[in-house]
Amino acid sequence: xxxxxxxxxxxxxxxxxxxxxxxxxxxxxxxxxxxxxxxxxxxxxxxxxxxxxxxxxxxxxxxxxxxxxxxxxxxxxxxxxxxxxxxxxxxxxxxxxxxxxxxxxxxxxxxxxxxxxxxxxxxxxxxxxxxxxxxxxxxxxxxxxxxxxxxxxxxxxxxxxxxxxxxxxxxxxxxxxxxxxxxxxxxxxxxxxxxxxxxxxxxxxxxxxxxxxxxxxxxxxxxxxxxxxxxxxxxxxxxxxxxxxxxxxxxxxxxxxxxxxxxxxxxxxxxxxxxxxxxxxxxxxxxxxxxxxxxxxxxxxxxxxxxxxxxxxxxxxxxxxxxxxxxxxxxxxxxxxxxxxxxxxxxxxxxxxxxxxxxxxxxxxxxxxxxxxxxxxxxxxxxxxxxxxxxxxxxxxxxxxxxxxxxxxxxxxxxxxxxxxxxxxxxxxxxxxxxxxxxxxxxxxxxxxxxxxxxxxxxxxxxxxxxxxxxxxxxxxxxxxxxxxxxxxxxxxxxxxxxxxxxxxxxxxxxxxxxxxxxxxxxxxxxxxxxxxxxxxxxxxxxxxxxxxxxxxxxxxxxxxxxxxxxxxxxxxxxxxxxxxxxxxxxxxxxxxxxxxxxxxxxxxxxxxxxxxxxxxxxxxxxxxxxxxxxxxxxxxxxxxxxxxxxxxxxxxxxxxxxxxxxxxxxxxxxxxxxxxxxxxxxxxxxxxxxxxxxxxxxxxxxxxxxxxxxxxxxxxxxx
Ligand SMILES: *Cc1c(COP(=O)(O)O)cnc(C)c1O
Numbered sequence: 001x002x003x004x005x006x007x008x009x010x011x012x013x014x015x016x017x018x019x020x021x022x023x024x025x026x027x028x029x030x031x032x033x034x035x036x037x038x039x040x041x042x043x044x045x046x047x048x049x050x051x052x053x054x055x056x057x058x059x060x061x062x063x064x065x066x067x068x069x070x071x072x073x074x075x076x077x078x079x080x081x082x083x084x085x086x087x088x089x090x091x092x093x094x095x096x097x098x099x100x101x102x103x104x105x106x107x108x109x110x111x112x113x114x115x116x117x118x119x120x121x122x123x124x125x126x127x128x129x130x131x132x133x134x135x136x137x138x139x140x141x142x143x144x145x146x147x148x149x150x151x152x153x154x155x156x157x158x159x160x161x162x163x164x165x166x167x168x169x170x171x172x173x174x175x176x177x178x179x180x181x182x183x184x185x186x187x188x189x190x191x192x193x194x195x196x197x198x199x200x201x202x203x204x205x206x207x208x209x210x211x212x213x214x215x216x217x218x219x220x221x222x223x224x225x226x227x228x229x230x231x232x233x234x235x236x237x238x239x240x241x242x243x244x245x246x247x248x249x250x251x252x253x254x255x256x257x258x259x260x261x262x263x264x265x266x267x268x269x270x271x272x273x274x275x276x277x278x279x280x281x282x283x284x285x286x287x288x289x290x291x292x293x294x295x296x297x298x299x300x301x302x303x304x305x306x307x308x309x310x311x312x313x314x315x316x317x318x319x320x321x322x323x324x325x326x327x328x329x330x331x332x333x334x335x336x337x338x339x340x341x342x343x344x345x346x347x348x349x350x351x352x353x354x355x356x357x358x359x360x361x362x363x364x365x366x367x368x369x370x371x372x373x374x375x376x377x378x379x380x381x382x383x384x385x386x387x388x389x390x391x392x393x394x395x396x397x398x399x400x401x402x403x404x405x406x407x408x409x410x411x412x413x414x415x416x417x418x419x420x421x422x423x424x425x426x427x428x429x430x431x432x433x434x435x436x437x438x439x440x441x442x443x444x445x446x447x448x449x450x451x452x453x454x455x456x457x458x459x460x461x462x463x464x465x466x467x468x469x470x471x472x473x474x475x476x477x478x479x480x481x482x483x484x485x486x487x488x489x490x491x492x493x494x495x496x497x498x499x500x501x502x503x504x505x506x507x508x509x510x511x512x513x514x515x516x517x518x519x520x521x522x523x524x525x526x527x528x529x530x531x532x533x534x535x536x537x538x539x540x541x542x543x544x545x546x547x548x549x550x551x552x553x554x555x556x557x558x559x560x561x562x563x564x565x566x567x568x569x570x571x572x573x574x575x576x577x578x579x580x581x582x583x584x585x586x587x588x589x590x591x592x593x594x595x596x597x598x599x600x601x602x603x604x605x606x607x608x609x610x611x612x613x614x615x616x617x618x619x620x621x622x623x624x625x626x627x628x629x630x631x632x633x634x635x636x637x638x639x640x641x642x643x644x645x646x647x648x649x650x651x652x653x654x655x656x657x658x659x660x661x662x663x664x665x666x667x668x669x670x671x672x673x674x675x676x677x678x679x680x681x682x683x684x685x686x687x688x689x690x691x692x693x694x695x696x697x698x699x700x701x702x703x704x705x706x707x708x709x710x711x712x713x714x715x716x717x718x719x720x
Pocket of ligand 1: 580
């Protein structure tokens with residue numbers, strides 16, 4: 001073949017990584033005794049996490065090791081004890097169940113999907129974080145967990161969705177508090193080869209490399225594929241030998257503290273993500289920019305669809321294919337950057353797409369004027385349809401960008417959580433008996449009213465079981481936290497006995513940003529103590545991480561926990577280090593009351609309260625975000641959501657009101673028992689919470705709104 005021909009040849013063809021994933025599954029299966037081989041398939045697809053009975057199969061293989069390995073089944077199968085594997089291979093029941101579950105997965109993957117767009121084209125969902133599992137810590141909080149729930153929900157519905165994100169080798173950071181209560185972080189490095197991730201390779205066997213100009217350099221990115229049921233998630237990775245040390249750092253940490261690195265991350269996500277899709281032959285019908293971080297993706301799509309046109313005109317040609325969801329009402333979520341810094345990082349990426357920096361900067365002007373580059377304004381201007389995460393949030397966004405609204409407007413699409421993932425197994429089993437299995441698979445057709453008939457005794461038994469599990473987990477983790485901190489033997493011994501499985505349990509666990517107002521709890525420690533040790537006692541379980549550079553939030557947490565330190569001696573108050581998906585699942589299921597204390601109107605939606613309600617927890621939350629729409633006077637309690645008073649006055653008022661409610665309404669209702677020892681009025685509220693929240697705030701409803709309002713309005717394909 002002549003040199004000229006070779007150089008004119010298109011780049012080596014590349015599949016979409018499914019063959020690479022299949023190869024990794026085979027490799028894992030070959031390490032196992034033959035009867036256990038189907039478990040490799042099951043473990044490798046994240047769908048195991050919402051497959052009834054799958055966790056039990058892995059736990060049965062080697063319970064201690066499964067727990068130790070953070071309940072990551074691929075790690076378990078890679079590193080299981082030889083003897084445990086042989087024992088499991090001889091365990092007929094385990095083998096039969098594992099084989100049946102793998103067959104169920106095969107069937108699910110073979111099921112025909114929804115033809116939303118012509119030619120089998122997908123919608124692409126780009127997000128800076130995905131919270132799939134604690135073993136893959138590439139998420140910071142609610143946004144990432146929701147993004148993962150979107151992929152899971154799309155898989156269940158058979159929607160043609162593809163996820164794109166970044167593979168942060170060092171995650172968001174593990175957290176522990178030092179003796180003074182100050183948050184410290186460390187960033188253990190992830191080895192993606194040990195996880196259910198497959199490096200996408202080209203047909204010649206070499207890894208796919210896409211390249212994005214950042215600063216003055218070309219940054220090479222590899223692409224990893226994860227399987228989330230039927231939905232693939234592609235993660236870009238800059239930690240390659242051919243990149244310099246700074247470029248390699250681009251995908252090191254979630255929301256890195258350096259603004260330059262963060263801008264580089266967004267170039268990798270938006271421009272690199274679209275290049276990766278093109279290389280894999282994936283032609284998106286719709287590009288869903290999930291939060292502003294991915295706002296460069298529309299530029300890449302426009303460059304491809306309308307080469308040679310100036311930016312404004314090029315964006316116009318693809319506008320109908322761009323959907324945008326904004327998730328936050330606080331400034332740090334709507335990041336802005338000084339022009340000079342943004343230019344030094346992004347100019348070459350923008351120019352490589354054929355657009356001028358001036359045209360680009362005109363699209364990124366913030367509402368404040370010309371001072372800073374903003375990704376939210378860019379995404380709003382580029383999109384044809386957009387959504388905010390609750391009605392009040394949508395009004396706020398419309399008010400901030402009155403002249404820029406996309407033709408499809410800013411829709412209010414309330415967040416939803418993936419119920420089969422978040423409903424704890426004991427409650428799930430009760431719902432299966434009461435409603436049939438449709439609530440998992442076809443929530444729009446489930447007989448939700450039957451929740452009203454759930455028997456008090458059965459429901460109370462489930463709630464007690466979930467609380468007891470939480471108490472066990474909290475004791476174990478608190479003991480380990482204290483040992484790490486070098487606490488006294490007395491403190492450690494006390495931690496092993498702390499909390500009471502029969503005491504009203506109140507939880508607060510979320511990202512520790514100052515507007516989440518953890519400090520309301522320390523407003524009146526004496527009054528709180530009286531509540532903890534009173535005749536109708538309350539116990540508090542707290543958790544949360546501050547962003548590593550958010551010293552203000554760390555100081556608030558340190559002050560708050562310091563003020564509450566003496567209360568810890570009651571054994572009824574604990575702060576758990578290193579809040580992650582694993583702890584979150586136990587907390588949202590086991591708490592009787594879930595606190596939402598954000599300063600209004602800053603909780604755009606909030607999702608942890610939805611998870612709690614879907615487990616029969618009752619929200620006591622500021623009338624803001626999702627709760628402003630979901631509260632109906634029968635399913636929980638509210639704190640005022642107005643934003644008229646000055647912040648200090650509001651904080652004092654809300655702190656008082658919180659204690660008032662706990663003393664006068666929450667505790668009395670919880671402890672009022674009938675002859676069977678059952679809190680009848682409480683359980684009536686629990687049923688109301690389940691009934692009102694589960695159908696309306698599930699991922700299935702969220703996805704059907706995305707399809708209807710963002711992807712294919714009026715049944716049109718949305719493809720331009
Ligand atoms: C759901 C969830 C969140 C989001 O909580 P908010 O209510 O939005 O504050 C954060 N972290 C984890 C681990 C979660 O599961």
